[in-house]
Amino acid sequence: MQIDVFNGDADGICALVQLRLARPAQTQLVTGIKRDIQLLEKISAQPGDEVTVLDISLEKNRLALDKVLAAGASVFYVDHHQPGEIPNHPNLTTLIDTDANICTSLLVNQHLQGKYLAWAVTAAFGDNLLAVAEQAALPLGLGETQLNQLKDLGTCINYNGYGNSISDLHFPPESLYRELAPFASPFDFIHDNAAIHQKLINGYQEDMNLAMQIKPEYVTDKVGLFILPDEAWARRISGVYGNELANLTPSRAHAVFSFTEKGDYQISVRAPLTNKTGADELCSAFPTGGGRKGAAGINHLPFDQLPAFIAAFEKTYA
Structure with missing residues (x-):
């Protein structure tokens, strides 16, 4: 059996679109909301299975990865998050790069020698790697209008992945992947699947308009902290809102708080675009945190740990 395990954001989805365009196969799909990253725990591997893993931290999935390899499956692992210690196993092939200016889809694009470059560019825009994209x-050889189409699509695919549960999203990530997968070019998707594309665009614009009315809870020239209300739209917009804040004030680090179903905070952190470092280490210092150098998050932060987070946040970016 072939099993595709992928993050439910733009990077994970677009990475798999590229791979399956290049190597068509009927596979079992395993994904979820963006923050659902311990996805390897959801599979039960058998000897001879071929498992592809895209855009989820190896470090956060290490125990499950060891079980998959011990079961006799082979694994192709592509990612740009901090991996921890990478196991040395004959059935494991890794393509991992933690540079702040890379994403999983760009790594897949390199692997495929640029065959579906427009999808990799879409993902890079979705990951807020604007100059890189x-x-x-x-x-x-795209014009400004076409570049903006890819930017808008990547942003909206990424936006669709955020929420506390699938019910918060406009489309389950697996369903959205299936809508995108038949198209060799994102421009074909935009043209031929206009209804879904427009629903993503409209949802993003409506939620972003609400988010831009939020006043900062705490702000200096170095850091900004924003707390969103306990609403589905706020959970959907939390990550891309952090990207937008970073784009508006590139010399400032930003932390966007939203509320979880457990009654605590979920946090999206964006390092300053002028210094894309530190977000992974900051968030990993808290039990449910992780991510990459320029963008990271904490899945559950108890209310009483807010002062500790703010202190660490300011120290990181002082």
């Missing part, structure tokens, strides 16, 4: 897109 524009540079990567140069071989495509």
Whole structure:
């Protein structure tokens, strides 16, 4: 059996679109909301299974990965988050790069020698790697309008992955992947699947308009902290809202808080775009935190740990 395990955001989805366009196969799909990253725990591998893992932390999935390998499956693992110690196993192939200016879809694009570059550019835009995406897109010879179409699509696919549960999202990530997967180019998807594309665009714009009315809870020239209300729209917009704040004030680090179903905080952290470091280490210092250098998060922060987080946040970016 072939099993595809992928993050439910733009990077994970677009990475798998590229791979399956290049290597069509009927596979079992395993994904979830963006913050659902311990996805390898959801599979029961058998000898001879081929498992592809995209855009989820190896470190957060290490125990499950060891079980999959011990079961006799082979694993192809592509990611850009901190991996921890990578196991040395004959059935494990890794393509991992934690540089702040790379994403999983760009790694897949390198692996496929640029065959579906427009999808990788879409994912890079979704990961808020704007300058990187524009540079990567140069071989495509796109005009400004086409670049903006890829930027909007990547942003909206990414936006769709955020929420406390699938019910918060406009589309389950598995369903959205299936809608995108038949198209060799994102421009074909935009043209031929206009209803779904427009629903994503409209949802993003409506939620972002609400978010932009939020006043900062705490702000200095170095850091900004924003607390969103306990609403589904706020949970959906939390990650891309952090990206938008970073774009508006690139020299400031930002932390966006939303409420979880457990009655605590979920946090999206964006390092300053002028210094894309530290977000992974900051968030990993808390029990449910992790991510990458420029963008990271904490899944559950108890209310009484808010002062400790603010102190660590300010110390990181002082």
